[in-house]
Amino acid sequence: NPWLKTTKLVAKPDQVIGGRGKAGLLAVNKTFNEVKAWIMERMCKDVTVAGITGQLTHFLIEPFVPHAQSEEFYVCMQSHRYKDEIFFYHEGGVDVGDVDSKASKLAVPTGLDVSADMIRSELLSEVPPGKQQSLALFIKALFDLYKKLHFAYLEINPIAMIGDSTIVPLDLVAKIDETAAFLCASMWGQLDWPSPFGRAAYPEEALIRDLDGKTGASLKLTILNERGRVWLMVAGGGASVVYSDTVADYGFGHELANYGEYSGAPSTEETYLYAKTLLSMMCRHKHPEGKFLIIGGGIANFTDVAATFTGLIKALDQFADQIKENNIKIWCRRAGPNYLEGLKKLKVASNKLGLGIKVYGPETHITAVVPMALGLVPVIEEPDLSGGSAPPPVRKLIPVKNKVKVPKAQKVPPKGEKHTIVTSTPETKAIVFGLQNRAVQGMLDFDF
Template identity: 80%
Template sequence: MVTPEVLTAKGVWEGLVEKNPWLKTSKLVAKPDQMIGGRGNAGLLAVNKDFDQVKQWILDRMCKDSTVAGITGQLTHFLIEPFVAHKQEEEYYICMQSHRYKDEIFFYHEGGVDVGDVDAKASKLAVPTGGDITAHMVKSELLDKVPADKQEHLSQWIKTLWAVYKDLHFAYLEINPIACLPDGKIVPLDLVAKVDETASFLCAQKWGELDWPSPFGRAAYPEEALIRDLDGKTGASLKLTVLNERGRVWTMVAG
């Protein structure tokens, strides 16, 4: 993770390399990590670069305004990852999301930045809330358009991913793409995840140090951050959203 600290403090880049020697020996990918969707199509993705190129790419954008899907905000947090060489036909899309009475798994055999309307195109597997899945269910319901030699391994991987999704109380998990490589490795290349904040008292130890960032283009008010901290320490639900910092009317929703 690269933060605005690189603009003001000395030795930050050197410290990153010391902790992660692969930064100097591998081709890299860089992208902002601020709940921004469609980064590839928005020009916010540096691919197959060396460390010096990635460093300059980040510095050119750090703390600068950027507009994505009509929303303008500052780019302040970037990820650097190893570049994974693969072919387009090895890219797949998967999404898991929770609803009131069921969870759903979406899978599409042509993943990537141009995946399009997956709601219309993807294969879907509905799971009643509290239910479970098997590798056979995954294979028969989701993987009919995946090459036969990849179906068994991929179905087991999705089954395991589903177990993690439930155990950590995710509400939404989208990986686009996952790359299924010839050597059998399955590599998530880009991921969007939402966890159920009300499960913090159950999962805090498993989650570890988990930040609750504000949406891109909207910085959190100190009062919101305070209430969010209190919310994480109790089984009750405590929420505060400041709609107008100069407003004089408080809207309270009770239920």
């Protein structure tokens, strides 16, 4: 670009960082050589911004736009459940302050439009009259684009309106609604999803993300602490939250290494690749106290537990020596279609490989393996998996000190009613949004 050497420049980190100006991460009104020197001083160096330490790896160079402080404004758009909201403040820049409390706001109910006249009357009273019309038309066009491209948040601070009424956005941050990809992916083009500042992106995360994009199943992986001791391989988005919260509740949040899920009936090969990725990262750094792999999940609706465990066992077989070398203890609690066959296969593989895996089914509470794995409660006896197609024996209740009184039977329903509480009846109509025949059929089969 020829303007690099013919005009003054601005340079700043192009990463997910807020408050760059206050952190001294802006170079303003510099020559190209000065900008290069400024960037090289900071490239791949650790900095701390708002208490978060991370490495600067990407920078942006743009033309410097001379303007007065009085020509800077602030504009922001946010989406809420039933409305969009436009914020405007007649001052902008690094020291704009708490805009939530002092900005003018215009609420636009979902599905409705806004006119330039509404914007001018509701938001621009503090703007010089000669600039109001042009600025109102710009904000109107920006809001139309905001809705068309399904943004969830968009902030320009500052936006400069220089002498000839030219409008120049000087700094912008935005979030898009990823679930709208089916509507406007072609308009978005190729998007890169940057990692939060302070957390490096891992190639393993990219691998699972790529795998997730090629399958109808759901495969997710986020590395929280690659040296952590507690690793999770959890089936189901809801279960993954429950297990992560349970680890944190027991005081091991700082040791939680990953967050993710494998669900939606992944194939044997997909489960193998997912498990292989986790195990390779677990074995990367030894820990003197060893590590834990907790394989968990609720009662699956339509995921074939036996099929997914075949992939898991393949990965365990491949990493058996490294698992023992790194003193990794494996705990499993799983249920769902063909769970008994899957648990049997896992236990046989454990005995064959000498891994000592503790295996539990639906007779055990969904997160009971977490405190047992962490050594916080006594280990309960594993269920007998030697039976045929019959489920394992009913679990033994854990004795508690404070016994809860058994509630009395419900009252008789009022005349003409079937229930005393709001619940489903055979006449209840269920509306499924985003119909997936296989999922719904599996739920119906399971529930009835």
